[in-house]
Amino acid sequence: xxxxxxxxxxxxxxxxxxxxxxxxxxxxxxxxxxxxxxxxxxxxxxxxxxxxxxxxxxxxxxxxxxxxxxxxxxxxxxxxxxxxxxxxxxxxxxxxxxxxxxxxxxxxxxxx
Amino acid sequence: xxxxxxxxxxxxxxxxxxxxxxxxxxxxxxxxxxxxxxxxxxxxxxxxxxxxxxxxxxxxxxxxxxxxxxxxxxxxxxxxxxxxxxxxxxxxxxxxxxxxxxxxxxxxxxxxxxxx
Numbered sequence: 001x002x003x004x005x006x007x008x009x010x011x012x013x014x015x016x017x018x019x020x021x022x023x024x025x026x027x028x029x030x031x032x033x034x035x036x037x038x039x040x041x042x043x044x045x046x047x048x049x050x051x052x053x054x055x056x057x058x059x060x061x062x063x064x065x066x067x068x069x070x071x072x073x074x075x076x077x078x079x080x081x082x083x084x085x086x087x088x089x090x091x092x093x094x095x096x097x098x099x100x101x102x103x104x105x106x107x108x109x110x111x112x
Numbered sequence: 113x114x115x116x117x118x119x120x121x122x123x124x125x126x127x128x129x130x131x132x133x134x135x136x137x138x139x140x141x142x143x144x145x146x147x148x149x150x151x152x153x154x155x156x157x158x159x160x161x162x163x164x165x166x167x168x169x170x171x172x173x174x175x176x177x178x179x180x181x182x183x184x185x186x187x188x189x190x191x192x193x194x195x196x197x198x199x200x201x202x203x204x205x206x207x208x209x210x211x212x213x214x215x216x217x218x219x220x221x222x223x224x225x226x227x228x
Contacts, residue, residue, distance in 0.1 A: 002154065004154065006154075009152075034216050036219075041221065041222075042221050042222075043116070043118075043202055043204075043219030043220050043221045043222055044155075044202070044219045045218075045219070046216040046217070046218065049216055089154065089155065091155075097206075097215065098160065098162065098168070099157055099160065099170065099171075100145075100155075100157065101154070101157075102147075102154035102155035103154050104152060104153055104154045105154065
C-alpha cells in the first residue's frame, strides 16, 4: 500500500512560471518530508526538506509547504527554468528516520 | 570527490544465478540503504543498515541479502529466490539520524539489472 502518493505523473510549465508539484501521505506518524530531483541515468539528488514542526521551508527558488491536517505537501518552483526539467520524488519518514517512503515521482517539463 | 559509487551500471543475469551489486561510499556516512525502482512505482526499500555489522529488512527484502562488514560498503546480492529481479537498483547513504536530527539521503547513480 503506497503511503506516499504523487497523483500527477507529469507536469508541463512555461519557463518563468510557477511549477507546483503535489504529494499526499497517509501515515500520521510521518514527521520529516523531503523532495528529490532525478535526471535520467542519475540517482536522485536531495532538493529540500521540511519537518513537521514547520509548515513552510524556502531555499532560493524552491519552497516546500506542509499541511499536516490534510496530509499534503507541495513543492513550488518559482520561476521555473528549463534546467528544472526532471523527475521529482517526494519522500517521508517517521521520527526514527530508519525508513523512507517515496512517491512514484512527477516528471516536470519546463518549456522554454 | 565524496560520493556514492554503484557498479556496474548495467548488469545481466541468467535465471537461477545469484548476482551481487556493489555500493561504496566515501562520505563517512553511518547509514546505508538499498532501494528498488520499477516503472510506475516509487522507490521501495529492500534493506538498510545503520551501523557496521547490522542491517534490517525493508519492505521487500525477500529474495535479497546484504552484508555490512565495512562502513564504506553495502553490497546487495540478488538471489535466485527473487522471482522478478529485473529493476533499477539504487543505493543511498546518510549520516545517522535520530529523533532530533533527520538527515536526507544521498544516492548513487543506480544499477540496472536485467534477466537474460
